Amino acid sequence: MVLPSRHDPRTLARQVRPISWQLFGSAFGLSVIGLVLISSASAELTTDYVSRQSVWIVAGVLVLVAAALVNYSVLLRHAFWIYLASVAAVAAVTFFGHEAGGARSWIGIGGFGGQPSDFCKIATVLLLARRLAGYRSPVPPRGGLWATVAIVAVPVLLIARQPDLGGALMFVPVLAAMAAVTGVSVRSALAAAAVALALGGALWIFALQDYQKDRVLSYFRPQADPLGSGYQVRQSRIAVGSGQALGKGPGEGTQSNLRFLPTPHTDFVFAVLAEEYGFLGVTLVLVLFLLYLGNGVRVALAARDPAGLLLVVGLLAFIAGHVLYNTAMVVGLLPITGIPLPFLSYGGSFMLFCCAATGLIIGLDLRRFVNV
Numbered sequence: 001m002v003l004p005s006r007h008d009p010r011t012l013a014r015q016v017r018p019i020s021w022q023l024f025g026s027a028f029g030l031s032v033i034g035l036v037l038i039s040s041a042s043a044e045l046t047t048d049y050v051s052r053q054s055v056w057i058v059a060g061v062l063v064l065v066a067a068a069l070v071n072y073s074v075l076l077r078h079a080f081w082i083y084l085a086s087v088a089a090v091a092a093v094t095f096f097g098h099e100a101g102g103a104r105s106w107i108g109i110g111g112f113g114g115q116p117s118d119f120c121k122i123a124t125v126l127l128l129a130r131r132l133a134g135y136r137s138p139v140p141p142r143g144g145l146w147a148t149v150a151i152v153a154v155p156v157l158l159i160a161r162q163p164d165l166g167g168a169l170m171f172v173p174v175l176a177a178m179a180a181v182t183g184v185s186v187r188s189a190l191a192a193a194a195v196a197l198a199l200g201g202a203l204w205i206f207a208l209q210d211y212q213k214d215r216v217l218s219y220f221r222p223q224a225d226p227l228g229s230g231y232q233v234r235q236s237r238i239a240v241g242s243g244q245a246l247g248k249g250p251g252e253g254t255q256s257n258l259r260f261l262p263t264p265h266t267d268f269v270f271a272v273l274a275e276e277y278g279f280l281g282v283t284l285v286l287v288l289f290l291l292y293l294g295n296g297v298r299v300a301l302a303a304r305d306p307a308g309l310l311l312v313v314g315l316l317a318f319i320a321g322h323v324l325y326n327t328a329m330v331v332g333l334l335p336i337t338g339i340p341l342p343f344l345s346y347g348g349s350f351m352l353f354c355c356a357a358t359g360l361i362i363g364l365d366l367r368r369f370v371n372v
Contacts, residue, residue, distance in 0.1 A: 019295045020362045024064070026292040027343055027358045031057050031351070033285060034269065034344035041256045041264035041272045042346075049265055049346050056348045060355035067359025068366065075360075076307055079126040083151070086123035089116035090158045117159045117167050118353040122360070125174065125314035127151055132182045133307035148179070149195055166337035170321045177317035178310050232268075233332045235260045239271040240331055247278030265346045267338050270330045285344070289323050292358075299365045308364050315357040 035053055042049040075082065093116050128151055152175045160168040239255035242248070253275040256264035264272050273281050293316060300312035319342050326341040328334040340347055342354045 017365060019298050020365050022291060022295045023299075023358060023362055023365075026288045026295070027064075027354070028061075030285065030288050030292070030343035031060070033273075033288075034341075034346075036250070037269050037272050037276075037344060038265045038346050040251045040253065040276060041269060043251060045265075052348070053346050053351070056351040059348075060351045063352050064355040064359035064362070067356045068363040070360075070363060071367065072308065072311060072360060072364055075126055076130045076311070079123070079130045083120075083123040083127040086116065086120040087154055087158065090120050090155060092116075094158055094162050115164075115167070115347075115349045117155070117162075117164065118349040120155045120159075121170070121174075121318050121353060122315070122356060124152060124155055124171065125178075125311060125318070128175070128178050128314055129307050129310035132178055132310050133305070145184070149175070164338070166325070166339040169337060170318060170325070170339065173321040174314050174317040178314050181310060181313050232262050232336050233329075235262070236268055236271045236330050237332050239268075240274040243274040243276065243278040243281075245279045247274070247276045247281055250276055252276060266340055267326070267336075267345065268330060269345050270327055270341050273344070274330075286327075289342075293320055293323075296361055299361050299368075302368050303364060304368050312361050312364060315361060319354065319357060 035050065035057065038053050039050045128148065131148060131151070152171050156168045156171050159171075235255055239253065239261050242255070248254070253261075253264075253272055255261040255275055256268075256272045261268050261271055270282075270285075273285060277284075296312060296316045296319075300309050300316070303309040303312060322339055322342050325334055325337075325339045326345075329336050329339060340350050343351070
């Protein structure tokens with residue numbers, strides 16, 4: 001009789017805890033809700049975004065399962081080369097990629113497109129987790145700190161040059177969260193903050209286009225140009241406010257169907273949710289996000305090694321950063337920078353990133369008591 005190995009996927013599957021099922025369930029539930037919202041938001045558009053997003057969700061589930069079965073320690077051992085390949089892909093698409101929405105950040109194949117920057121997020125977290133896990137004390141200000149900041153600065157600069165300010169901005173909370181878990185000293189944190197401010201100033205002067213600067217400035221004076229730079233946030237606020245308690249009903253959102261709301265199936269899908277399903281629908285989606293993030297934190301706390309803990313923290317920081325910024329952006333609390341909402345916004349590579357991150361977190365939960 002041959003006993004099953006602890007490396008056997010069937011053995012790992014039997015170890016799945018309610019935490020992992022809740023992670024998968026909340027992610028899948030959000031994806032289905034996103035598909036319903038995309039169907040409503042793109043009803044008047046010529047492109048069949050629903051069918052495309054359905055394909056990406058199916059592909060995302062396969063990626064999630066594959067990521068859960070991969071031993072994360074193997075990925076950590078090869079983190080540098082994974083990071084190098086992802087940075088090279090971002091650099092290549094910056095110069096030779098397909099231009100969409102004013103940014104040269106896409107690769108288009110057969111009508112489908114993707115952003116290498118989404119995969120660079122996972123690669124950066126892997127390398128940061130491997131490096132920060134090696135410190136037995138707070139990160140030193142001159143050596144490890146600057147190398148750690150450089151790991152994040154390289155993709156940030158490349159992505160900002162595309163230009164994709166929102167995508168570059170999302171790396172900041174990841175570095176902050178992982179450094180905080182590591183136990184970075186106050187002196188080092190202040191030094192890193194100074195570097196971040198200097199880098200932000202350089203990006204503002206040399207990388208951002210005029211229309212991007214106008215979007216940021218419109219946050220401080222939204223009524224100055226209501227038909228120009230302030231148009232998006234104004235229409236988004238109208239959509240959110242008109243939903244009230246129960247919403248206007250599925251497919252009855254005038255802001256999206258009459259095309260007052262720009263890109264309702266991507267960056268402003270949360271506004272479609274608020275308009276058509278009201279406060280009740282928004283509450284349901286936020287509860288699912290809290291369920292997802294809460295179970296992710298539980299996985300992090302149960303991690304069997306520092307690298308695993310840091311890996312989960314970094315991935316959760318990316319997801320949480322997107323959720324917090326997108327929802328705040330839609331209601332006008334933060335400048336509009338084009339940040340999608342995880343699992344809900346239309347987008348292939350971003351859906352695959354969210355599913356891969358979820359799979360890695362579930363895989364780490366599966367191996368919490370296994371030395372592999």
